[in-house]
Amino acid sequence: MVHPKPRKPYKQGQPIEFQDIGFLSVARDSYRFYFNVPIEKCVWGYGWRYVRGEHPFLNFFEQAESLDEFYHSYQPQNTLDALTLGFDTRPWNSLELPWHYSIIFEPDVKERKKNKNQHLGPLRPDKLNREKSRLTTVLDSIQSEGYQPEKYGYPDPYICGYFLLKDNDFLFYIEGGKHRATALVELGYTSLPVVSLPDAYFISHETLSGLAGAAYEEADLPIVRTIFESYFDGRLREGRRQLLAEWMRRARGSSVVVF
Numbered sequence: 001m002v003h004p005k006p007r008k009p010y011k012q013g014q015p016i017e018f019q020d021i022g023f024l025s026v027a028r029d030s031y032r033f034y035f036n037v038p039i040e041k042c043v044w045g046y047g048w049r050y051v052r053g054e055h056p057f058l059n060f061f062e063q064a065e066s067l068d069e070f071y072h073s074y075q076p077q078n079t080l081d082a083l084t085l086g087f088d089t090r091p092w093n094s095l096e097l098p099w100h101y102s103i104i105f106e107p108d109v110k111e112r113k114k115n116k117n118q119h120l121g122p123l124r125p126d127k128l129n130r131e132k133s134r135l136t137t138v139l140d141s142i143q144s145e146g147y148q149p150e151k152y153g154y155p156d157p158y159i160c161g162y163f164l165l166k167d168n169d170f171l172f173y174i175e176g177g178k179h180r181a182t183a184l185v186e187l188g189y190t191s192l193p194v195v196s197l198p199d200a201y202f203i204s205h206e207t208l209s210g211l212a213g214a215a216y217e218e219a220d221l222p223i224v225r226t227i228f229e230s231y232f233d234g235r236l237r238e239g240r241r242q243l244l245a246e247w248m249r250r251a252r253g254s255s256v257v258v259f
Helices: 018-026 056-062 065-073 079-083 125-145 178-186 205-211 218-230 234-254
Strands: 033-038 042-044 159-166 169-176 191-196
Touching (some): 056 065, 056 125, 056 178, 169 191
Antiparallel strands (some): 033 191, 159 169
16 A cells, blocks of 8 residues: 655644634645644534534443434434524425535435435444444554554545634534544544645635535525534534433433343
């Protein structure tokens, strides 16, 4: 296997701030660097933060059965439903994020009937067990050998994703490397070493306006903005915490052995 040349840490490994995103997006040599994003700014799927008590994968390490509860209970019908926790019932017909746009049309690969979307349930028992095994294996590997991103393959082995920008705030949406990201947080990392996808550095309200009429209908832009804003909404974040706490409570109850 050909291993890519290791990247250098941006800002000597110090966590990035909002203003760094602009520099990284235009610097011609940004591809030579990885950058550290604080874990509270890292997000997966439909709004789950990489913080203890806010991510189903992290809860798995505390109580394995909690992941069963997540995939059993969290079965939204579409992206709007998923991100607003069912509070917004306007019609939307996809489980994909609306800004995941391709010039050549491709079917929605995250349809639940195809059982390919690890962001929500239901998940077949064999795939659930594989997910648990993957989480445990990656954690054990990093714990015993240290984190060596170069071992994860060509062309770019780093945890990767893109930025969501709103006003002077930002999040980093993790698209690839979710198991590694979870393991690093479980092992005590307070920031994650990541790189940006080459074809999508950041998404903002301006990006959403530009995609209207191409990725979705102009009339759908208000719903798309709601989907985007839901990642930053503090009340929805608290709602996700409460859901995870409830699924953890059920998991602990189901794991009690009665003699």
